[in-house]
Amino acid sequence: MAAARVGLASHALHASSSSSTLVRRLPHSRLALLLYPPRILPTYLRSCPYVSAAPARPRPRRLRAMSQSAGTPYAAELAAAKKAVALAARLCQSVQQNILQAGVQSKPDKSPVTVADYGSQILVSLVLKMEAPPSDSFSLVAEEDSEELRKDGAEEILENITELVNETIVDDGSYSIFFSKEGILAAIDDGKSEGGPSGRHWVLDPIDGTKGFLRGDQYAIALALIDEGKVVLGVLACPNLPLGSIGNLNGSSSGDQVGALFSATIGCGAEVESLQGSPPQKISVCSIDNSVNASFFESYEAAHSMQDLTSSIAEKLGVQAPPVRIDSQAKYGALARGDGAIYLRFPHTGYREKIWDHAAGSIVVTEAGGVVTDASGNDLDFSKGRFLDLDTGIIATNKQLMPSLLKAVQEAIKEKNQATSPL
Numbered sequence: 001m002a003a004a005r006v007g008l009a010s011h012a013l014h015a016s017s018s019s020s021t022l023v024r025r026l027p028h029s030r031l032a033l034l035l036y037p038p039r040i041l042p043t044y045l046r047s048c049p050y051v052s053a054a055p056a057r058p059r060p061r062r063l064r065a066m067s068q069s070a071g072t073p074y075a076a077e078l079a080a081a082k083k084a085v086a087l088a089a090r091l092c093q094s095v096q097q098n099i100l101q102a103g104v105q106s107k108p109d110k111s112p113v114t115v116a117d118y119g120s121q122i123l124v125s126l127v128l129k130m131e132a133p134p135s136d137s138f139s140l141v142a143e144e145d146s147e148e149l150r151k152d153g154a155e156e157i158l159e160n161i162t163e164l165v166n167e168t169i170v171d172d173g174s175y176s177i178f179f180s181k182e183g184i185l186a187a188i189d190d191g192k193s194e195g196g197p198s199g200r201h202w203v204l205d206p207i208d209g210t211k212g213f214l215r216g217d218q219y220a221i222a223l224a225l226i227d228e229g230k231v232v233l234g235v236l237a238c239p240n241l242p243l244g245s246i247g248n249l250n251g252s253s254s255g256d257q258v259g260a261l262f263s264a265t266i267g268c269g270a271e272v273e274s275l276q277g278s279p280p281q282k283i284s285v286c287s288i289d290n291s292v293n294a295s296f297f298e299s300y301e302a303a304h305s306m307q308d309l310t311s312s313i314a315e316k317l318g319v320q321a322p323p324v325r326i327d328s329q330a331k332y333g334a335l336a337r338g339d340g341a342i343y344l345r346f347p348h349t350g351y352r353e354k355i356w357d358h359a360a361g362s363i364v365v366t367e368a369g370g371v372v373t374d375a376s377g378n379d380l381d382f383s384k385g386r387f388l389d390l391d392t393g394i395i396a397t398n399k400q401l402m403p404s405l406l407k408a409v410q411e412a413i414k415e416k417n418q419a420t421s422p423l
């Protein structure tokens with residue numbers, strides 16, 4: 001089956017270069033740092049050598065306050081999470097725009113994505129520390145750490161990250177904070193938490209789908225909160241995903257707007273809004289109950305999922321449509337709003353799934369009425385640290401299709417194992 005490809009580089013360029021409603025212009029306050037009591041300031045913000053008040057700049061572009069339903073559980077955390085990923089998305093968009101303009105994607109050079117990865121993680125960590133309600137201790141389980149940046153030869157990249165982060169903060173205007181290089185390294189290492197079954201842990205993939213990011217295609221900034229071992233909220237910023245459906249599966253959107261922000265809080269449903277700040281709309285998974293009419297998502301990268309197995313599953317279900325291959329957790333977002341019916345992810349043997357690749361996406365889908373399980377039908381367990389301890393793969397769909405999907409998955413796996421096992 002030929003795969004439909006959702007690549008929207010030209011939309012991304014358009015979206016990020018347009019005069020954006022993502023921001024509103026507010027006077028830059030040099031006093032902002034003083035508004036936060038020292039006990040909730042990040043360590044690196046309390047240490048004078050690392051940061052200083054940023055020089056005032058004209059016309060800061062402060063991120064618009066995101067919607068927040070007071071009285072709902074985790075409302076303040078959700079507002080902070082949305083603001084964090086939207087700010088990080090802004091940094092990523094500007095880097096991706098530069099990559100595409102410079103034509104780096106045709107001759108892969110990992111350094112721009114590295115700068116964006118670290119920059120995104122620093123900004124998310126900063127916003128969470130500044131905006132989320134203080135808890136006993138701040139715990140962030142994130143993909144990046146500073147080890148590589150502390151090595152000889154990494155000076156230029158560290159310089160670039162520092163500059164980019166500081167520019168993004170000044171441009172936004174919410175905080176009068178200026179990172180030194182040491183502050184940047186310390187902020188990255190905020191993400192070294194191991195997570196676990198007790199307490200609260202933020203879980204972050206600063207750029208999920210790095211290969212898609214480099215290609216100019218889909219990627220996501222994925223942030224979730226785990227409370228006592230359960231994912232309780234998730235946000236997915238997908239800067240290149242059309243705000244409307246990609247249901248026609250040919251890569252073009254039903255409208256011109258690009259940049260979707262998915263969010264979900266446990267027990268409160270899932271929503272999508274524009275990354276530029278439109279009112280959130282409730283979303284739900286599709287209601288298809290006959291798999292013949294279903295379409296399915298899988299990884300864009302063949303190395304990330306066993307496509308022979310997914311095509312055998314699709315065949316057993318009678319799926320007619322070609323697979324829709326999208327990078328990153330944008331797949332979960334698209335599934336949650338009914339753009340497709342099934343998500344299949346079957347990494348090659350030996351790969352261990354990380355919690356930041358599924359925490360945000362899975363709650364967006366379950367709160368939209370879907371089901372996310374491993375290949376044996378077990379719920380995903382986010383309480384075991386940085387890895388998911390899984391049986392074989394991850395599948396997601398609506399409640400009606402799950403029984404037949406599980407049956408097809410188990411049959412296809414059995415056949416594959418029989419075909420590969422020595423006699």
Ligand SMILES: Nc1ncnc2c1ncn2[C@@H]1O[C@H](COP(=O)(O)OS(=O)(=O)O)[C@@H](OP(=O)(O)O)[C@H]1O
Binds near residue numbers: 347
């Ligand atoms: N070998 C292998 N097998 C399975 N999965 C892997 C593998 N290697 C990486 N990864 C993880 O996949 C993340 C990207 O998600 P997807 O596979 O859905 O998207 S993509 O098609 O690769 O773009 C990708 O996330 P990022 O590293 O954040 O891009 C990885 O965490």
Ligand SMILES: [Mg+2]
Binds near residue numbers: 208
């Ligand atoms: Mg990832």
